[in-house]
Amino acid sequence: MQFCNLNYNLLCRDDLFTRKENELKVIVTVNAQFIVLANTDKRYFDFINAHYATFDGEIPLKFAKKKCKEFSCAEKLSGSEIIYDFAQFAKENGMKLFLLGGKPLSNDIAVQKLREKYSILVEGFSPKFEEYPFSEDFVKTCLDEIADFHPDILFVGFGAPKQEYFIEDNFDFLKSCGIKYAVGCGGTFEFVSGALPRAPRCIQKIGLESLFRFFTEISWMRFSRILYSLKFFRYINGKPKFDNA
8 A cells, every 4th residue: 555655564563573484574664754755765765665664653644544544544653662562572482683773872771671671682783873875894893793693683773764775785694694574763772772752642643753852852953854854745646756766
């Protein structure tokens, strides 16, 4: 089923864990920013439509439900929410979880909190910040850390589209390591660690989570990201317009 030209195929929590045998299931938590980026960047557009997408954001979800009755049962599934679902899934199935990215302290604390709460095997690694395309040293260091732990579930918190491109560039390697699920999760580790507060549920429900985050991290970058995300409205009925086509 499509909304804003993108295929959404993970509509509820139970959908997260179904996978084909020997599949590396890649999950993209699509918010308004992702919609705009995908409709202007052909590579990102193709990546999302080749894998599994959830709705991350109440406003796009509300418009999707109005536009298409097949989305009536869909729920918001953001990285900062489903990481707990995957931790519970890991506990129930004897799986290992790896957190890649985020700030070093946030990554460490997130690992500790998940380990203590779920009694699972979980490790993490926060590489030095790099823009994409990543250097060979950056990629090798990340892959070595992953290979040493051999996780079943990988959360990558580099932000979009870097986290998705990291997964795409190294897909075969990740699959060879035995990873069954890979999720791009943005700033999830900052929320899990408590470094950033989550918006109250009432704020999330009316779709103002981005505005709440702006007031907790006031910056021009945050404000410009809100303005950028609002462009998603043009793709509710409009076609993609790729900058790099």
